[in-house]
Amino acid sequence: MRVYPKFILSATDAAHFPAPSAPEIAFLGRSNVGKSSLINALLGSKQAHVSSTPGRTRAINFFSITDKPERQQAQMIFADLPGYGYAKISKSISAEWPKFINPYLAERPTLALCICLVDSTIPPQPSDIQLIEYLQSRERSLLVIGTKADRLSGNERVKAMNLLRKGLNVDGLLFCSAKTGAGMSELWQTIQSAASEK
Ligand SMILES: Nc1nc2c(ncn2[C@@H]2O[C@H](COP(=O)(O)OP(=O)(O)OP(=O)(O)O)[C@@H](O)[C@H]2O)c(=O)[nH]1
Numbered sequence: 493m494r495v496y497p498k499f500i501l502s503a504t505d506a507a508h509f510p511a512p513s514a515p516e517i518a519f520l521g522r523s524n525v526g527k528s529s530l531i532n533a534l535l536g537s538k539q540a541h542v543s544s545t546p547g548r549t550r551a552i553n554f555f556s557i558t559d560k561p562e563r564q565q566a567q568m569i570f571a572d573l574p575g576y577g578y579a580k581i582s583k584s585i586s587a588e589w590p591k592f593i594n595p596y597l598a599e600r601p602t603l604a605l606c607i608c609l610v611d612s613t614i615p616p617q618p619s620d621i622q623l624i625e626y627l628q629s630r631e632r633s634l635l636v637i638g639t640k641a642d643r644l645s646g647n648e649r650v651k652a653m654n655l656l657r658k659g660l661n662v663d664g665l666l667f668c669s670a671k672t673g674a675g676m677s678e679l680w681q682t683i684q685s686a687a688s689e690k
């Protein structure tokens with residue numbers, strides 16, 4: 493799918509969020525799980541900052557998405573959220589979460605879908621379970637993505653899929669790779685149907 497993304501703003505405070513307009517798709521996950529890479533793969537361009545240093549994304553970065561370059565009004569908005577759960581930065585990030593990330597997840601009226609990224613190459617992590625339980629308690633629509641699936645063989649993929657499904661207590665789980673593009677068309681379909689339902 494060809495889309496035209498535009499960076500809107502970077503917010504470190506709820507007061508700086510853009511006024512709610514188009515349906516929003518939030519990308520969540522532990523630091524280094526591949527949030528920014530997945531956004532870039534979906535958009536087919538380098539919008540989000542990808543880094544080898546975990547914890548690089550410290551703000552919520554908003555991008556507007558249109559299907560035609562001349563269109564002014566966004567059809568949907570992507571929100572790239574700061575990562576959580578990485579030991580070295582967990583203190584500073586966990587201090588920031590309640591301040592503006594919890595209000596975003598709990599109260600944002602236009603939030604249509606939370607895409608929760610988990611690393612498909614490691615077992616379910618407590619911080620992932622915590623986030624998914626929080627979103628479920630808030631009755632948010634969510635989709636869990638196993639990232640970096642290119643690192644697994646076919647056999648390992650089946651094993652990892654079962655382990656994550658059980659450990660995270662979710663039915664649907666989609667494995668993706670920002671590197672090979674695996675899973676991208678299925679992911680776009682889910683995003684579009686969530687945005688059109690909002
Ligand atoms: N093999 C492989 N590596 C990936 C994939 N996606 C991301 N990576 C690598 O994982 C690292 C982290 O990627 P980012 O996209 O910056 O991760 P992030 O979740 O945005 O990280 P923070 O912003 O720090 O929270 C980078 O070194 C990427 O190259 C993938 O699909 N396959």
Ligand SMILES: [Mg+2]
Pocket residue numbers: 527528529540541542548549
């Ligand atoms: Mg990032």
